[in-house]
Amino acid sequence: MSAHLLYAFGGVVLCGMGLGGFILLSHLLRKLLAFNIMGSGIFLILVGLAQHGGGAEPGMDPVPQALVLTGIVVAVSATALALVLIRRYYYLTGQTVLESSAESGRRNNDDDPGSRKDGAL
Amino acid sequence: MSLPSLLPLFALLTSLVASVVIFSLPEKSYRLQTTVNLVAALLKMGLVAFMAWGVFHDTEYRIGFTVMPGVEFLLKADALSMIFAGLSAVLWFLTTLYAVGYLEHSPNRSRFFGFFSLCVASTMGIALAGNLFTFFLFYEMLTLSTYPLIVHRGTAQALRAGRTYIFYTLTGGAVLLLGVAWMHGLAGGLEFGQAGQLGETDPALWDSLRIVFVILIAGLGVKAALFPLHGWLPQAMVAPAPVSALLHAVAVVKAGAFGIVRVVFDLYGTEFTHELGLLEPLGWLAAFTILFGSVRALMQSDLKRRLAYSTISQISYIILGLTLLGPIGTAGGLVHLLHQGMMKITLFFCAGNYAETLGVHRIDELDGAGRRMPGTSVAFTIGAFGMIGAPPLAGFITKWTLGTGALAADMGWVIGVLLISSLLNAAYFLPIIHRLWFRKAPNAWPEEQSWGRFETKALLLWPPVVTAVITVLFGLLAAMQFSPLSWAELIASKEFWS
Amino acid sequence: MTTWLMAGLLFTPLAWAAITLLLSFRNGRWVSWLGMLVQVLVSVGVWLLVVDRGEFYHGLGGWDAPLGIELRVDGLAIIFVLLTATVATACGWHAGMYLDSDKPWQKHFWPLFWFLWAALNSVWLSGDLFNLYVGLEVITLTAVGLVAVGGQADALRAALRYLLVALVGSMAYLLGVALVYGEFGVLSLAVVRELQAENGVGMTLPLALMLGGLAVKSALFPMHGWLPPAHGVAKSPVSGLMSGLVVKASFYIAARLWLELGHEAGSLALAQVLGVLGSAAVVWGSWLALRQKKLKQVVAYSSVAQIGYLFLLFPLTLSVSEAVSLQAQQGVTLQVVSHALAKGAMFLAAGNLILSVRSGEVDALAGVGRFLPFSLFSFGLAGVSLMGLPPSGGFAAKWLLLQASLASGQWWWALVLLAGGLLSALYVFRIYQASFVQDSDLDEFYHPPRSLELVPMILALLALGLGLVVDPMLTLLGRPFGEGSVP
Structure with a gap:
């Protein structure tokens, strides 16, 4: 097994951990962190597999690095947006978790005027 | 593209444009709406008359374009479509007059007349559709445009009836779509009017063709109120009288029957249907529906409901006629498209008059109404006798032709059905006539209104009188060159001797 | 001409976004209405070009694949470009009058709207797995932003839920891309198809991963739970954009993938x-x-x-x-x-x-x-x-x-x-x-x-x-x- 393949396997493990965390954790910040771990895992897979197999000379292909860089930028923006939303959500509701859909459905039907005024339109 | 080939399109557009104009006019400008409506109706009658003249002299008017690869939108004026188009053009005009009188001072008229015109545009499209795809297009448009008319009053009962109507017709439409699409896959987009074209297909396909036939008839049978798909019709009676009149005489029920005519007569061809072994079962179903409708009509105490069950029964005469293998029977069925339309619209106009003028809805409240409203009652009597089949009225011509056709086709049992059904017709119409003329009027009518010098509003009185006169003329002049009967015989003979 | 039109499709929306970022909602509205007119004209121009010239590939800035970004302009892409121009213009026009311009946060609407438009166009035109990913992500982020703008707790909850689900979908897609790249070392969809046909390599797993991720983003049953709150709670013009265009983007990619790779790998x-x-x-x-x-x-x-x-x-x-x-x-x-x-x-x-x-x-x-x-x-x-x-x-x-x-x-x-x-x-x-x-x-x-x-x-x-x-x-x-x- 080459070192590259090892990276890729490491990526798979990270990815699985991230996914597990994402599903199991309910705190929004933890969910977000889990997403980032998942992302890192995938970037590792991308780089590891690419260097191992196809493409040009092994180890010489610059494209994966570029891809991962772009991917990181995307992930950072997504994280930033999520943080803004979570902060605002916390500010408005004082909560750090999303309610289950049943509960939120019930809340939607309540007509509390404060949140309805704009939300209705 | 020459001007004459555009005529079918114009005939369609008259009511379509009228509908758009009426929708866009404000509720206040009622007079203008009425004018638009009547002008469009007259224009359409003229166009249809002109086309009928041309068709009689073997001119074909057709216009179409490709919608999708292999699918064509086709409008075509042939002899058969002229029957239906003529009926709907004439009755649109009369019903509009009637509706103007009926809905005077009621709310939402602009909505009503807008959808009313749309509904007529759909029937026109159904009449002029040159292939199954185009037919389906307008068939569904008809469903949508009649819904607002049925729920027009907005009462809980009307909304419930609308729900039932939509449930039945949309399901029927979906079934029909399956049939149309399947047929398209099997044989491509076949044009109406070249009967027997399916007979040349590979016999391996015949089983599929059988299934498709059943699907098509089931889809169309909902609107044609074939047993057991008739459930929506009696409920739809809550609609305003002009709507019921139009629904029963030309629009919805006729569209279904006309569709069955097209499928059996023009698409499969009567002989090929027979060859597939499907003609007889259809005949049995029609015969059963005739008897079933009549028996149910007998049990109704509400005038409009009795008329509704009578429609279920009468429409099946058309289908029964088709299943009598041979030109005479077919002519009998086709001619009933027109005859039933005239007679039934007379009856519904009259029922509307009783309700509007006297507040009478139930049959046992009609005692002595003949004195109070002689014009209406004479028209009603003519319509009822026509339905029973008394000579020399239109209904007699139908039944006579059907009977002769049955004998010619060696289907003697049909005579029995005709006889029993005529007896039943008499059993549910004669008591009404007896009440109208020979019972003493009550001291007070449920809700009597009096309008001007006639027994009721002039606009309510003249349409049924006119249609009653036409009913008589259809019967008396059946042997003339342009009578419905000669026209139907012309169509039928083309099918069997070409 | 082609270069200008392509730039018009992909970069002018970004320019409108940058300009409106600096303006208030009211002023941004005028700029945006002008921008919509321009974008419609450009879209029609590209359409005429395809009618005239047939389908073609266009290397952005003169750089061809694999180094440059390659655009693929075919009939399907053009239909989507025109559709975007129609629906986005309608929603933008409506939004300009519908949204309450007195609310300070409303000024975020226009930049998000324009970023979304640019990203949509890039998805319709990309012929390359990774560019599709980037386009898809920009769509998600702007869409989430649009749902959340000025919203109360309901809107934020819906937006967050949407964002989290969409991110998981993106990850699945990206994992699929990584596997494809690991196998073939290329990203161009057309080239991947050829290589796959030549080598007959089983690509079922990557394809399934990508399709799965995209299905989540398209709210396919049973992963549809996020859609109704997000589309329902957003302001009406935004809901129109969401249901009309945004969901279609992920489906579009799934369809492209399937039709290119499905024959072998599906x-x-x-x-x-x-x-x-x-x-x-x-x-x-x-x-x-x-x-x-x-x-x-x-x-x-x-x-x-x-x-x-x-x-x-x-x-x-x-x-x-x-x-x-x-x-x-x-x-x-x-x-x-x-x-x-x-x-x-x-x-x-x-x-x-x-x-x-x-x-x-x-x-x-x-x-x-x-x-x-x-x-x-x-x-x-x-x-x-x-x-x-x-x-x-x-x-x-x-x-x-x-x-x-x-x-x-x-x-x-x-x-x-x-x-x-x-x-x-x-x-x-x-x-x-x-x-x-x-x-x-x-x-x-x-x-x-x-x-x-x-x-x-x-x-x-x-x-x-x-x-x-x-x-x-x-x-x-x-x-x-x-x-x-x-x-």
């Missing part, structure tokens, strides 16, 4: 599973739409159902004859277009109606028919297309799909199509019916300005008339989905 089981899930979405979405109390929730759940139809593409294009596959592709494309137009019209009209009766409840519409609301009419006409009744685009789509499923012997999809039409009639007629109720205590009715009411009407008429002009559109499709020449 399996009958995968195709049937996707078809079954789509059918379940049709049934379940319609049922939930019927049960909603709020008008916009009805429309939002209807999107879940309508998107379900799209997934019939998968079973109807695998191991069937060329003609059937083409029919299915045409049908699905038509369904996308007509749903986008109809749903845009419906959300905008629903917004107007809510404005008129001052309540978002379906029951509040009782008696509204008396006031002859123009928007109700638009809503109704759009409903005709959703129900798939003629002559609408929805009908033409259903017709083509019916033909395809009957001809391929997969008659069960035909039943789904028919049942779906009936189910949608249930919820559409529920709204019609509410408006016909005669006696109600509704006595106050606000007539929105005509300009606000005109937009949904135009969209609804487009959706309704689409069925009659299918032929020219299908001609434009020509050889759809990747039958174009390989660079």
Whole structure:
């Protein structure tokens, strides 16, 4: 097994951990962190597999690095947006978790005027 | 593209444009709406008359374009479509007059007349559709445009009836779509009017063709109120009288029957249907529906409901006629498209008059109404006798032709059905006539209104009188060159001797 | 000329975004309206170019693949570009008048709107797996932003949920891309297809991962839970954009992938599973739409159902004859277009109606028919297309799909199509019916300005008339989905 393949396997493990965390954790910040771990895992897979197999000379292909860089930028923006939303959500509701859909459905039907005024339109 | 080939399109557009104009006019400008409506109706009658003249002299008017690869939108004026188009053009005009009188001072008229015109545009499209795809297009448009008319009053009962109507017709439409699409896959987009074209297909396909036939008839049978798909019709009676009149005489029920005519007569061809072994079962179903409708009509105490069950029964005469293998029977069925339309619209106009003028809805409240409203009652009597089949009225011509056709086709049992059904017709119409003329009027009518010098509003009185006169003329002049009967015989003979 | 038009499609929206970022909502509105005009002209220009020149590949900035970014301009892409121009312009026009310009946060609307437009165009035109990913992510981020702008707790909750689910979907997609790249070392879809055909390597896992991720983003049953809150709670013009365009982007990529790679890598089981899930979405979405109390929730759940139809593409294009596959592709494309137009019209009209009766409840519409609301009419006409009744685009789509499923012997999809039409009639007629109720205590009715009411009407008429002009559109499709020449 080459070192590259090892990276890729490491990526798979990270990815699985991230996914597990994402599903199991309910705190929004933890969910977000889990997403980032998942992302890192995938970037590792991308780089590891690419260097191992196809493409040009092994180890010489610059494209994966570029891809991962772009991917990181995307992930950072997504994280930033999520943080803004979570902060605002916390500010408005004082909560750090999303309610289950049943509960939120019930809340939607309540007509509390404060949140309805704009939300209705 | 020459001007004459555009005529079918114009005939369609008259009511379509009228509908758009009426929708866009404000509720206040009622007079203008009425004018638009009547002008469009007259224009359409003229166009249809002109086309009928041309068709009689073997001119074909057709216009179409490709919608999708292999699918064509086709409008075509042939002899058969002229029957239906003529009926709907004439009755649109009369019903509009009637509706103007009926809905005077009621709310939402602009909505009503807008959808009313749309509904007529759909029937026109159904009449002029040159292939199954185009037919389906307008068939569904008809469903949508009649819904607002049925729920027009907005009462809980009307909304419930609308729900039932939509449930039945949309399901029927979906079934029909399956049939149309399947047929398209099997044989491509076949044009109406070249009967027997399916007979040349590979016999391996015949089983599929059988299934498709059943699907098509089931889809169309909902609107044609074939047993057991008739459930929506009696409920739809809550609609305003002009709507019921139009629904029963030309629009919805006729569209279904006309569709069955097209499928059996023009698409499969009567002989090929027979060859597939499907003609007889259809005949049995029609015969059963005739008897079933009549028996149910007998049990109704509400005038409009009795008329509704009578429609279920009468429409099946058309289908029964088709299943009598041979030109005479077919002519009998086709001619009933027109005859039933005239007679039934007379009856519904009259029922509307009783309700509007006297507040009478139930049959046992009609005692002595003949004195109070002689014009209406004479028209009603003519319509009822026509339905029973008394000579020399239109209904007699139908039944006579059907009977002769049955004998010619060696289907003697049909005579029995005709006889029993005529007896039943008499059993549910004669008591009404007896009440109208020979019972003493009550001291007070449920809700009597009096309008001007006639027994009721002039606009309510003249349409049924006119249609009653036409009913008589259809019967008396059946042997003339342009009578419905000669026209139907012309169509039928083309099918069997070409 | 080509270069300028391509730049016009992809970069001028970014310029509009940058400008409006600096302006208030009111001023941004004027800039944006001008921008929409420009974008429509550019889109039409590209369309004429394709009509004139046929389909082509265009290396951005003169750099060809694999180094440069390569755009693939074919009939399908053009249809989507034009569709975007139509729906986005309608929603933008409406938004300019509909959104309350006194609220300070409203100024974020325009930049997000323009970023979204740029990203959509880039997705339609990209021929490369990674660029598709980037485009998709920008779409997600801007869409989430649009849902959240100025919203209260409800909107934020919906937006967060949407974001988290969409991110997981993106990860799955990216993992698939990583596996593909690891195998072949290229990203261009066309090249991957060739290599795959040559080597006969099993690509089922990456394909399934990518499709799975995209299905989550397209709210395929049972991963549809995030869509109705997000689309329902957003402001009406935003909802129109979401249901009309945003969801279509991920489906578009899935379809491209399937048609390029599905023949080799797809399996009958995968195709049937996707078809079954789509059918379940049709049934379940319609049922939930019927049960909603709020008008916009009805429309939002209807999107879940309508998107379900799209997934019939998968079973109807695998191991069937060329003609059937083409029919299915045409049908699905038509369904996308007509749903986008109809749903845009419906959300905008629903917004107007809510404005008129001052309540978002379906029951509040009782008696509204008396006031002859123009928007109700638009809503109704759009409903005709959703129900798939003629002559609408929805009908033409259903017709083509019916033909395809009957001809391929997969008659069960035909039943789904028919049942779906009936189910949608249930919820559409529920709204019609509410408006016909005669006696109600509704006595106050606000007539929105005509300009606000005109937009949904135009969209609804487009959706309704689409069925009659299918032929020219299908001609434009020509050889759809990747039958174009390989660079």
